[in-house]
Amino acid sequence: xxxxxxxxxxxxxxxxxxxxxxxxxxxxxxxxxxxxxxxxxxxxxxxxxxxxxxxxxxxxxxxxxxxxxxxxxxxxxxxxxxxxxxxxxxxxxxxxxxxxxxxxxxxxxxxxxxxxxxxxxxxxxxxxxxxxxxxxxxxxxxxxxxxxxxxxxxxxxxxxxxxxxxxxxxxxxxxxxxxxxxxxxxxxxxxxxxxxxxxxxxxxxxxxxxxxxxxxxxxxxxxxxxxxxxxxxxxxxxxxxxxxxxxxxxxxxxxxxxxxxxxxxxxxxxxxxxxxxxxxxxxxxxxxxxxxxxxxxxxxxxxxxxxxxxxxxxxxxxxxxxxxxxxxxxxxxxxxxxxxxxxxxxxxxxxxxxxxxxxxxxxxxxxxxxxxxxxxxxxxxxxxxxxxxxxxxxxxxxxxxxxxxxxxxxxxxxxxxxxxxxxxxxxxxxxxxxxxxxxxxxxxxxxxxxxxxxxxxxxxxxxxxxxxxxxxxxxxxxxxxxxxxxxxxxxxxxxxxxxxxxxxxxxxxxxxxxxxxxxxxxxxxxxxxxxxxxxxxxxxxxxxxxxxxxxxxxxxxxxxxxxxxxxxxxxxxxxxxxxxxxxxxxxxxxxxx
Numbered sequence: 359x360x361x362x363x364x365x366x367x368x369x370x371x372x373x374x375x376x377x378x379x380x381x382x383x384x385x386x387x388x389x390x391x392x393x394x395x396x397x398x399x400x401x402x403x404x405x406x407x408x409x410x411x412x413x414x415x416x417x418x419x420x421x422x423x424x425x426x427x428x429x430x431x432x433x434x435x436x437x438x439x440x441x442x443x444x445x446x447x448x449x450x451x452x453x454x455x456x457x458x459x460x461x462x463x464x465x466x467x468x469x470x471x472x473x474x475x476x477x478x479x480x481x482x483x484x485x486x487x488x489x490x491x492x493x494x495x496x497x498x499x500x501x502x503x504x505x506x507x508x509x510x511x512x513x514x515x516x517x518x519x520x521x522x523x524x525x526x527x528x529x530x531x532x533x534x535x536x537x538x539x540x541x542x543x544x545x546x547x548x549x550x551x552x553x554x555x556x557x558x559x560x561x562x563x564x565x566x567x568x569x570x571x572x573x574x575x576x577x578x579x580x581x582x583x584x585x586x587x588x589x590x591x592x593x594x595x596x597x598x599x600x601x602x603x604x605x606x607x608x609x610x611x612x613x614x615x616x617x618x619x620x621x622x623x624x625x626x627x628x629x630x631x632x633x634x635x636x637x638x639x640x641x642x643x644x645x646x647x648x649x650x651x652x653x654x655x656x657x658x659x660x661x662x663x664x665x666x667x668x669x670x671x672x673x674x675x676x677x678x679x680x681x682x683x684x685x686x687x688x689x690x691x692x693x694x695x696x697x698x699x700x701x702x703x704x705x706x707x708x709x710x711x712x713x714x715x716x717x718x719x720x721x722x723x724x725x726x727x728x729x730x731x732x733x734x735x736x737x738x739x740x741x742x743x744x745x746x747x748x749x750x751x752x753x754x755x756x757x758x759x760x761x762x763x764x765x766x767x768x769x770x771x772x773x774x775x776x777x778x779x780x781x782x783x784x785x786x787x788x789x790x791x792x793x794x795x796x797x798x799x800x801x802x803x804x805x806x807x808x809x810x811x812x813x814x815x816x817x818x819x820x821x822x823x824x825x826x827x828x829x830x831x832x833x834x835x836x837x838x839x840x841x842x843x844x845x846x847x848x849x850x851x852x853x854x855x856x857x858x859x860x861x862x863x864x865x866x867x868x869x870x871x872x873x874x875x876x877x878x879x880x881x882x883x884x885x886x887x888x889x890x891x892x893x894x895x896x897x898x899x900x901x902x903x904x905x906x907x908x909x910x911x912x913x914x915x916x917x918x919x920x921x922x923x924x925x926x927x928x929x930x931x932x933x934x935x936x937x938x939x940x941x942x943x944x945x946x947x948x949x950x951x
Contacts (some may be wrong), residue, residue, distance in 0.1 A: 367392035371430040374682035378483040380439040391640035393431040400424045446484065447491035454494065471499040471517070492526035495565075501534040501555075503541075503548055504929070512545040517919045529586045538570030538595050539682045564589040567812075569599035571627045576668075584614040591621040594638070609641035617643055618670075621651040625677070649673040656680040657701075664689055664715075674718075676701065684711040691715070696722035705729030706755075712738045719744045724754035731815075733742040736764040743771050759811055762786040765803070775802040776848070779809035785824040795842065804848040805835065811856040821859070863896055869894055897927045 359396065370388060374381055381389060381396075386562065401419040406467050409427055417425055441449075453640065454473060457526045474494060478485045498521045501514065522530070534555065548919075552573070559580040571594050590611060623754060623882050624638050637656035644650070644659055645666040652659065657678035663671065664685045671691055675698040694717045699708065706726040729735060735758045741749065750772040760782060769790070772860055782788075791808070814821050835850035899909065904920060 366837040367431070368427070371427075372432050374434040375430065378439055378481045381434060386435070389431055389435055393428065393435070396424055396428045398432065400428060417847065424475065424934075428544040438590070442481070443487040443490070443856060445492070446487040450488060450491065451493055451546075469947060483883050489524060493730070494525065494529050495524040496530055497526045498522070498532035501532060501551065503535065503544075503551070504537040506588070511544065511551075512517060515547075515551060517660050518551060522554065522558055525561075527561070530558060530561045531564040533566040538571065538572070538611060541570050541573050547614060549574070549576060556580055559583045560585060562587045566593075568593040569593065570595045574608065581610050582613045584617070585730040586616050587611070587614045587620040588616045590614075590617060593623040594627050597627050605637055605639065607639045607641065612641040612643060613645075614643060618647060620647055621649075622654070624654045644668065647671060651675040653677040654679075656682065658682055659686050664691070667691070669693065670701060674698070676703075681707075684708065686710045686716050691717055692721050696724070698724040700724070700726040701728075703727055705733045705735070705758075709733060709738050712742055715746075717742070718748055720746055720748040720750040721750055721774075723750055724752070726754075726756040726818050729756050729758050731759050733758045736760055736768065738773075740764055740768050744769060749774050751775055752777040752779075754809070755781075757781040759783075759810070760787065762790050762844035766790045769802050770799060771797070772802060773803060776804055777807040777809075778802070779811070781811040781813040783813050783823055784820045785827045788824060788831050791835075792832045793831075793839075794845075795839075795847065800847075803846055803849060807852045808849055808850060809853075809854040809856065812858050814858055821857070825916065893927060893930055897924070897931070900927070 367388065370381075370392075374385070397408050401423060403418060403424065404416075408425075410429075410432075431825060455617070474488060475575050476490045498518060500726065501518065503514070526830060532555065534552075536548055536552075544636055552569075552894075556579050558574065559581050562580075562584060563586050567577075574594060590613075611620075620642060622640060624640075627638060637658075638654060639650075639658055640654075640715040642659060644663045645668050647668060648670050649662070650659070650671070652675070655678065657680075658675055660674075660676055660678070660681055661683045662675065665687075669692060674694065675696070675697045677700045679703050681703045684703070693837075697717075697720065701708070705727045708725065708729075712725070723739065723742075725739070735755055739753075739755065751774050753768070753772065753775065754777075758781075760780070761783070765787060767778075778791075780787075791801060791805075793803060793805075812821055832850065832853065839847050839849045899922075900923070
């Protein structure tokens with residue numbers, strides 16, 4: 359009888375081990391009865407109760423079979439088999455969300471399809487739970503079309519079809535990037551992929567599209583079919599057309615009732631033509647937008663954005679060569695938190711625009727335009743802050759003559775400021791930034807990032823930075839803050855210099871770094887330090903002449919010997935005495951904004 363029961367038990371465990379399905383009530387009773395008999399037999403043979411962590415060397419050979427049978431029974435009775443498909447689907451969904459959230463400080467990236475592929479390969483139960491849960495398939499993997507072979511196109515088409523089918527009728531998220539050379543050579547394949555996406559435009563929710571200008575007409579079929587689109591990133595690349603005078607209107611996204619965030623980049627569409635005679639006119643539902651970002655030669659939506667007086671508008675970032683008009687009538691936007699306006703428009707027009715605004719929630723302000731040195735940009739910003747009653751956390755202003763008293767007033771009204779970017783070389787401006795911990799109202803005590811830009815407009819003047827005042831300011835915001843209340847004072851984390859003559863700037867700073875040591879270096883110390891200075895100079899020369907100048911041969915990117923040589927230099931620089939104040943080896947000039 360026992361042999362029959364043992365045979366039935368073995369057959370049952372073999373059957374259940376082929377899947378992750380939970381045992382039926384009857385099978386559960388049989389397994390538990392068999393497990394009790396096996397554990398009793400194991401105790402009789404070994405002299406101690408079964409334990410999963412029992413060392414294998416303590417198990418007699420005649421108890422091996424019983425040991426394996428107990429483990430098989432326990433595997434079949436594991437609670438994990440009782441998890442329902444719905445619960446597995448919830449777990450899988452959380453897994454994907456955690457994977458995305460782990461890179462929250464980085465730029466958002468499309469979901470990795472390998473995660474879903476792995477889940478489908480573990481077991482039939484998992485595969486079924488994964489395939490039938492539509493929410494797992496709503497984010498299509500990155501569609502990157504760059505010089506692809508026909509076989510790769512077929513794989514990509516299959517992948518897109520698979521995600522569209524398995525996502526059911528739920529809203530879709532995707533990123534599609536098309537290289538213009540591929541559009542020209544593989545147009546039929548690219549068009550087929552685009553039309554698969556366009557056909558599902560009624561399901562688009564968060565979309566990022568990068569296409570060459572010549573392919574934009576493929577989007578014409580989405581017009582009026584975007585009921586759930588909430589977030590749009592559109593990058594329109596170069597055009598193959600040689601037309602010298604173009605005006606193109608794109609109204610594909612005008613009828614999108616749920617659209618809230620827009621990020622459009624169309625700077626390089628007509629790169630080889632005159633930007634003053636070419637423009638793209640975008641039509642968008644500006645009255646409902648919360649975030650508006652635009653980079654183009656000519657932005658005609660900016661004025662509409664303010665004139666509609668959208669009470670939900672929070673972020674405005676514009677980089678445009680031309681702004682046909684700027685609103686000058688008084689406006690109050692209660693939720694606008696950020697204005698980043700960089701334009702080639704006349705500075706006086708921008709000043710008039712600032713004078714008309716009242717922004718109680720403003721925290722981030724950047725203004726750059728075609729200003730004259732005598733323009734009162736700082737006064738207008740101060741008036742804006744006072745009129746709005748706001749407190750800035752970031753401020754970046756263009757190159758105009760600055761009155762230190764006005765700057766001091768701006769800073770006193772912005773106690774929460776963390777980032778400051780302005781043009782100056784004056785000692786008075788640096789002195790205004792010195793942090794006095796004993797003051798009842800210290801100057802921007804939470805400043806973390808400071809950018810100092812050269813005020814020399816033509817780049818041919820000789821600017822002298824007051825290194826002693828700079829050192830006083832920087833030390834008051836770094837070493838002097840050790841042991842202070844972090845809720846009140848934050849140390850300066852980053853200082854950037856944007857200078858026309860970076861070598862002259864470094865010479866001035868290095869001079870004051872040397873005098874700060876209160877004694878000159880000995881001959882031995884100077885001789886010891888010299889190789890690092892020489893190596894830094896060599897490395898700067900190599901970088902400037904062979905990698906970062908626009909006329910360098912592109913083949914240098916693939917020059918393995920050059921990269922190995924630069925790597926060798928960099929490794930040697932790891933021995934520099936940075937803790938003693940020598941920052942020469944850290945100064946690298948790559949570009950001048």
